Amino acid sequence: MTLVEFPSFRRAQGALPFFIGMLSLFLVVLYPLLPDALLRIFASLLLAALFFQSLFGGGYSAFHAGAITSLSFAQAGLFVSTTGGAGSIWLALASFCIAMTAADFVRHHDARRVMALGAALSFAQGLDPLGGLLALFLLPLCVGLPRSGETRDKAGLFALLLFMPMVTAIVLAYTRQNLGADLSLHPNTSPSAAMPLTLLLCLCFASAPTLWLTTLVPRLKHPAGLITVYTALALLLAVTLKVLTGTPPDFASLLGAGAAISVAALCSWKPSARNQSLALAAVTLATLVSWLLFNLPFAVI
Amino acid sequence: MGPSGAASSARSARSFRRVDLARHPPDPALAHVADLKSCLADGFVPWRREYGRLVIACAQPSLARHAKIRAACREPVTLAAAPANAVFDAVEAQHRARLTHDAIYSLADAEPELCANRTITRAQSVVFGILAIIALGATVVWPQIMLQILAGCLAASYLANILFRTALVWCGAGETETPPHLRLADTDLPLYTILVPLYREAAVLPRLVQALRALDYPQDKLDIKLVIEADDAETRAALARLNLDASFHAVIVPPSNPRTKPKACNYALRFARGEFTVIFDAEDRPEPDQLRKAVARFRAEPENVSCLQARLNFYNRNENWLTRLFALDYALWFDFLLPGLDALAVPMPLGGTSNHFRTSVLHAIHGWDSFNVTEDADLGIRLARLGQRAATLDSTTYEEATNSTHNWLKQRSRWIKGYMQTWLVHMRHPLALWRHAGARGFFAFQLFIGGSILSSLANPLMWAVFLAFHAAGITLFSGVLGDVLARISLFSLIVGNCLFIYLAMLGPFRRGWLELTPYGLTAPLYWLLISAAAYRAAWELIRRPFHWEKTSHGVSRFEVAEA
Numbered sequence: 001m002t003l004v005e006f007p008s009f010r011r012a013q014g015a016l017p018f019f020i021g022m023l024s025l026f027l028v029v030l031y032p033l034l035p036d037a038l039l040r041i042f043a044s045l046l047l048a049a050l051f052f053q054s055l056f057g058g059g060y061s062a063f064h065a066g067a068i069t070s071l072s073f074a075q076a077g078l079f080v081s082t083t084g085g086a087g088s089i090w091l092a093l094a095s096f097c098i099a100m101t102a103a104d105f106v107r108h109h110d111a112r113r114v115m116a117l118g119a120a121l122s123f124a125q126g127l128d129p130l131g132g133l134l135a136l137f138l139l140p141l142c143v144g145l146p147r148s149g150e151t152r153d154k155a156g157l158f159a160l161l162l163f164m165p166m167v168t169a170i171v172l173a174y175t176r177q178n179l180g181a182d183l184s185l186h187p188n189t190s191p192s193a194a195m196p197l198t199l200l201l202c203l204c205f206a207s208a209p210t211l212w213l214t215t216l217v218p219r220l221k222h223p224a225g226l227i228t229v230y231t232a233l234a235l236l237l238a239v240t241l242k243v244l245t246g247t248p249p250d251f252a253s254l255l256g257a258g259a260a261i262s263v264a265a266l267c268s269w270k271p272s273a274r275n276q277s278l279a280l281a282a283v284t285l286a287t288l289v290s291w292l293l294f295n296l297p298f299a300v301i
Numbered sequence: 302m303g304p305s306g307a308a309s310s311a312r313s314a315r316s317f318r319r320v321d322l323a324r325h326p327p328d329p330a331l332a333h334v335a336d337l338k339s340c341l342a343d344g345f346v347p348w349r350r351e352y353g354r355l356v357i358a359c360a361q362p363s364l365a366r367h368a369k370i371r372a373a374c375r376e377p378v379t380l381a382a383a384p385a386n387a388v389f390d391a392v393e394a395q396h397r398a399r400l401t402h403d404a405i406y407s408l409a410d411a412e413p414e415l416c417a418n419r420t421i422t423r424a425q426s427v428v429f430g431i432l433a434i435i436a437l438g439a440t441v442v443w444p445q446i447m448l449q450i451l452a453g454c455l456a457a458s459y460l461a462n463i464l465f466r467t468a469l470v471w472c473g474a475g476e477t478e479t480p481p482h483l484r485l486a487d488t489d490l491p492l493y494t495i496l497v498p499l500y501r502e503a504a505v506l507p508r509l510v511q512a513l514r515a516l517d518y519p520q521d522k523l524d525i526k527l528v529i530e531a532d533d534a535e536t537r538a539a540l541a542r543l544n545l546d547a548s549f550h551a552v553i554v555p556p557s558n559p560r561t562k563p564k565a566c567n568y569a570l571r572f573a574r575g576e577f578t579v580i581f582d583a584e585d586r587p588e589p590d591q592l593r594k595a596v597a598r599f600r601a602e603p604e605n606v607s608c609l610q611a612r613l614n615f616y617n618r619n620e621n622w623l624t625r626l627f628a629l630d631y632a633l634w635f636d637f638l639l640p641g642l643d644a645l646a647v648p649m650p651l652g653g654t655s656n657h658f659r660t661s662v663l664h665a666i667h668g669w670d671s672f673n674v675t676e677d678a679d680l681g682i683r684l685a686r687l688g689q690r691a692a693t694l695d696s697t698t699y700e701e702a703t704n705s706t707h708n709w710l711k712q713r714s715r716w717i718k719g720y721m722q723t724w725l726v727h728m729r730h731p732l733a734l735w736r737h738a739g740a741r742g743f744f745a746f747q748l749f750i751g752g753s754i755l756s757s758l759a760n761p762l763m764w765a766v767f768l769a770f771h772a773a774g775i776t777l778f779s780g781v782l783g784d785v786l787a788r789i790s791l792f793s794l795i796v797g798n799c800l801f802i803y804l805a806m807l808g809p810f811r812r813g814w815l816e817l818t819p820y821g822l823t824a825p826l827y828w829l830l831i832s833a834a835a836y837r838a839a840w841e842l843i844r845r846p847f848h849w850e851k852t853s854h855g856v857s858r859f860e861v862a863e864a
Contacts, residue, residue, distance in 0.1 A: 160807065
């Protein structure tokens with residue numbers, strides 16, 4: 001069961017776009033006035049709720065869903081991001097939303113999932129500097145996964161999925177350059193902050209050649225799980241690109257995003273009793289490893 | 302009626318004397334022996350007096366009917382058999398004046414406050430006048446504050462409109478209509494009336510007949526009314542050449558004003574014999590199983606679901622840019638927005654064709670408003686106000702999209718004019734609308750009907766203002782409206798328009814017509830046309846509110862096979 005299939009959610013679904021719209025408007029107008037701690041708490045609670053709901057809705061028991069959610073937040077990346085020690089919770093939120101909506105879209109391939117994926121991809125633009133790059137890398141896979149259809153249909157699907165993140169990028173760049181207002185949550189580190197609008201547009205269009213990846217896709221058997229793995233790879237690639245362009249790596253954010261993606265991967269796993277226990281064990285192990293990884297750079301330095 | 306009942310009825314009809322009403326028409330002096338309602342309900346016409354006894358020509362004479370007709374005529378009668386179409390033609394000839402009056406004024410007589418025969422009431426004129434004076438006066442005294450109020454109101458209504466449409470698309474996309482797939486036996490299917498209003502449609506008539514014959518429904522259970530204007534000699538001649546069977550009945554509408562499709566439909570509705578009635582346009586190509594699906598759905602739904610709106614789209618969508626954008630428009634409307642209204646159970650403005658009704662309800666609400674040029678949209682709202690529901694039917698009727706800008710503008714301006722009429726009619730008493738439709742229905746009506754009109758009129762103005770301010774420097778924009786209001790206005794305008802484009806691109810997704818999706822990027826040009834049509838509609842509403850601008854059909858070079 002996905003979020004949209006919850007009975008209470010179905011009853012209130014008509015109000016959802018109003019809620020999202022009002023929240024967006026609220027952020028546009030009031031975001032600069034809100035304290036960072038408040039936003040961080042909001043993001044953490046939202047992410048925890050999404051973790052729990054996705055696991056529980058995916059067939060995990062309440063105990064396992066709660067335990068996996070708690071252990072995920074005990075992992076180094078999410079822990080320090082939530083407590084404000086370092087990094088950013090937003091990249092984790094963006095990665096999780098993209099991975100979940102992409103997997104959901106590939107499974108169901110209906111209009112609602114298209115909207116959800118488009119919204120997640122564009123939401124990611126404003127959440128974190130890597131959100132835009134994630135969107136660019138992930139799109140071709142989403143377009144390619146539907147097994148049938150002519151090239152022109154895939155072009156239409158590509159246009160449909162690319163439209164929202166592209167427009168978001170343009171709007172963010174426009175408001176920054178012409179209104180002097182940065183609507184993203186990371187104005188100083190956003191790649192679009194330093195880029196002129198035209199370059200950003202070129203970057204969006206440049207993603208088209210990556211469509212060749214879609215030729216590999218029809219051979220794959222488990223798209224939902226694959227998407228999460230692919231998201232992780234895309235994230236690594238995006239981070240590498242970022243490091244190559246001279247921005248220092250942000251291990252806390254990266255580890256947090258990794259934790260979020262692993263939860264997304266668990267959601268696509270068939271949750272038999274044995275698998276639930278295995279998942280719990282894996283997340284426990286990941287928590288320990290994450291603290292080792294988090295402290296490793298300091299130890300090396 | 303079961304098979305044994307039908308057989309006994311046929312045997313019974315064979316035992317009566319047959320009369321030829323074409324060669325021996327009824328005596329006009331007998332027109333008032335029985336009232337029109339009884340004549341139509343029981344399918345009879347007082348024919349002659351023979352040896353002092355009244356002879357009645359009846360479509361389905363039987364002993365049971367004999368008693369009813371005798372009661373209606375209040376004297377002993379002798380029944381004779383005649384073809385149903387001939388009987389109804391004779392009734393029509395005898396009661397033409399009354400039928401014409403009813404077709405035009407039935408709603409106006411019964412519910413004057415719901416009829417568009419007055420474009421604007423005195424109370425509305427006073428309210429609008431006072432608001433205009435206040436706005437003008439305030440603009441002179443406090444120009445900047447008024448500009449801010451105007452911008453704020455426009456931004457808020459724009460935002461509410463786009464959010465509502467997004468909500469509808471979201472809800473409509475989740476609507477997984479699962480019609481009962483039970484295939485009803487032919488004997489269980491009821492008589493189905495099909496109304497097809499025709500005006501100067503000689504060219505498409507053969508293809509229409511072909512499409513109606515292709516319907517997967519027993520021919521003897523179809524009551525097809527081809528509704529033709531009396532002075533449309535061309536279509537009448539084309540019809541005569543087709544040599545149609547008894548399931549087709551040509552209803553000739555005498556000339557009278559207003560010359561609108563709803564008036565013609567009202568006229569023909571009096572002769573409808575089916576349990577259900579559907580409207581098709583001349584160029585329509587319904588999917589063959591549409592009537593069966595509708596019957597199954599009606600049987601499965603509660604009684605208050607009195608209308609089913611089938612989906613519409615175009616078989617000539619790939620003809621040119623305009624038809625592609627029109628197809629995107631229709632796909633969004635019929636595949637997402639209307640199912641969204643259905644899911645939220647709010648008033649649904651019906652589309653122009655393929656509306657299936659329970660005939661009894663249609664009679665009870667006095668048919669269509671003859672003075673409203675989007676009578677279908679108005680009917681959907683009236684149904685909701687009476688506690689009835691309209692739902693969507695998962696079956697498509699393919700139409701011909703207008704492929705020239707001139708023709709499209711005429712059609713679209715008529716639709717927008719009709720929306721303006723509908724909004725004005727139902728806002729004569731806003732509290733009554735609130736009471737009847739509920740708060741949700743009231744706001745849905747404002748956003749869907751009012752919002753469509755407002756966004757069509759305001760969109761070019763808002764863009765012009767935005768571009769002008771942009772050219773003058775954004776500081777001025779913020780300076781005039783204030784920082785917060787400037788942000789809200791820009792958010793509404795830019796994000797709102799982008800969302801509209803996105804929804805246009807999403808439109809064909811359900812049908813898998815993704816080759817049309819990239820054309821959604823050109824939707825702003827299409828909106829310019831819509832705005833032009835909206836201003837034309839406003840002018841037409843003032844100049845000639847009931848004028849029906851005819852859309853030309855049969856001009857596409859595409860055939861239905863390409864759908």
